[in-house]
Amino acid sequence: MLATSVPDLDLLIPALLDRVGIEHELNTGVHHRWVTHTPFFWGLVLAEARRLSRRRGAPDWAPGAADMLAIGVAVHLLQDSLANTVSLLWPVRRREYGLGLDRLAGVDDHIEYVSRYPSSPAGKLEAGLLLAALATCGWRLAQHGNGRS
Numbered sequence: 001m002l003a004t005s006v007p008d009l010d011l012l013i014p015a016l017l018d019r020v021g022i023e024h025e026l027n028t029g030v031h032h033r034w035v036t037h038t039p040f041f042w043g044l045v046l047a048e049a050r051r052l053s054r055r056r057g058a059p060d061w062a063p064g065a066a067d068m069l070a071i072g073v074a075v076h077l078l079q080d081s082l083a084n085t086v087s088l089l090w091p092v093r094r095r096e097y098g099l100g101l102d103r104l105a106g107v108d109d110h111i112e113y114v115s116r117y118p119s120s121p122a123g124k125l126e127a128g129l130l131l132a133a134l135a136t137c138g139w140r141l142a143q144h145g146n147g148r149s
C-alpha cells in the first residue's frame, strides 16, 4: 500500500520549496497535471530503479522492491485516471485523460477536494476496493494460519 502512495509525494514539493524560501506558483489542487503524475516520468524513474536494483552489490530485496514500486505506481496512476484526470500522454500531449468519477472537476483547492472526495462515486469505489483488499489479506492470513497456502 505504501508503494501506491508514492506518486502523491509530489504534494510535499510546494511545502519544501516554501521551507527553503524558493518562490513558486505550484497549486497542489492540480497536481495531477504535474510531470510527477505522468507514466513517462514514472517509466524513467522505475527503469532506473529496476536497473539499480539488479546491480551487483544491491540488496537481495531490491528487485522485489523495484517491482512492488512499479505495480504501486501503475495502480496509483490508473486509480487517479479513473477518479479524476491525468496527463497520460505527456510529453506527447498535455491533455488530461480520465473518467472523472470523483465528480469534482474544477475543484482545485486541495483541502476542499480531500474533504469532498470520500463521498464521491470514486471515493466510494476506492473504499470498496480497499475493503476487498483487506478482506482478501485477512482471508489469506487465516488460510495460512490453518496450514494452507
Ligand SMILES: [Zn+2]
Pocket (backbone or CB within 6 Å): 007, 008, 037, 076, 080
Ligand atoms: Zn495521485
